[in-house]
Amino acid sequence: MSPQNATAKAQTARKAAVKGVQSHKAKKVRTSPTFRLPKTLKLARAPRYARKAVNRMATLDQYSVLKQPLNTETALKKVEDNNTLVFLVDVRANKRHIKDAVKKLYDVDAAKINTLIRPDGVKKAYIRLPADVDALDVANKIGFI
Numbered sequence: 001m002s003p004q005n006a007t008a009k010a011q012t013a014r015k016a017a018v019k020g021v022q023s024h025k026a027k028k029v030r031t032s033p034t035f036r037l038p039k040t041l042k043l044a045r046a047p048r049y050a051r052k053a054v055n056r057m058a059t060l061d062q063y064s065v066l067k068q069p070l071n072t073e074t075a076l077k078k079v080e081d082n083n084t085l086v087f088l089v090d091v092r093a094n095k096r097h098i099k100d101a102v103k104k105l106y107d108v109d110a111a112k113i114n115t116l117i118r119p120d121g122v123k124k125a126y127i128r129l130p131a132d133v134d135a136l137d138v139a140n141k142i143g144f145i
Contacts, residue, residue, distance in 0.1 A: 060090060060092060060093060060097060062100065062101035062104045062105050063101075063105075064090055065089055065090050065093040065097050065098060065100075065101040066087050066089055066098070066101050066102070066105065067087070067088045067089055067090065067122075068087065068088050069085065069086065069087050069088075069139070069142055069144040070086040070087060070088055070124065071144045071145070072086075076145065078126065079135045079136060079139050079145070080135075080136065082128065082135075083128065083129050083131070083133075083134070083135045084126050084127060084128045084129065084135060085102075085126075085127040085129065085135055085138060085139065086124065086125070086126055086127070087124070087125045087127060088122055088123070088124055088125075089115070089123050089124070089125045090123065091117065091121070091122070091123045093123065095113045095115060095125075098110070098113050098115070098125050098127065099113055102127055106138055106141065106142065108129060108133055108138055109129075109130060109133070110127045110128065110129065111128045111129060111130045112128040113125055113126065113127050113128070114126040114128075
C-alpha cells in the first residue's frame with residue numbers, strides 16, 4: 001500500500017471514530033399514535049417430552065350413552081302402544097349418539113328419537129322402533145319387563 005493511500009485511510013478511520021458512522025441514519029416517521037409491536041418470527045414448538053403419556057379414551061361410548069331403561073307405567077305403555085323404548089341417557093349425548101348406541105347394543109335400528117331433559121337434569125330419550133320390529137320383544141331381551 002502506498003503511504004498516501006494509508007494516510008487517507010487512517011484519516012477516514014479517525015473521522016469515523018470521532019464522529020461515528022451512525023450519524024446519518026434517517027428518523028422513522030410514525031403515522032399512528034399507538035405503538036404496535038413488530039411481527040417477529042414464530043417458530044413451531046419442539047417439545048423435549050410429551051406432556052401427556054397417553055391420549056384419553058372417548059368418554060361417550062355406547063355403554064355410557066345409554067344409562068338405563070325406564071320402566072315406569074307410562075314408559076311401559078309407550079312400549080306396548082307406540083312401539084317405543086324409553087331410556088335415561090347421558091346429557092352430552094345427541095340423537096345420533098343414541099341411535100348408534102341402540103344399534104350396537106341391541107341390534108335394532110331406531111326409526112325416530114325424541115329427547116328431553118327432565119327437571120332433575122337427566123336426559124330422557126324416546127326411541128321409536130320401525131313397524132317390523134316389536135318393542136316388547138326388544139324390552140324382554142334387555143330384561144326390563
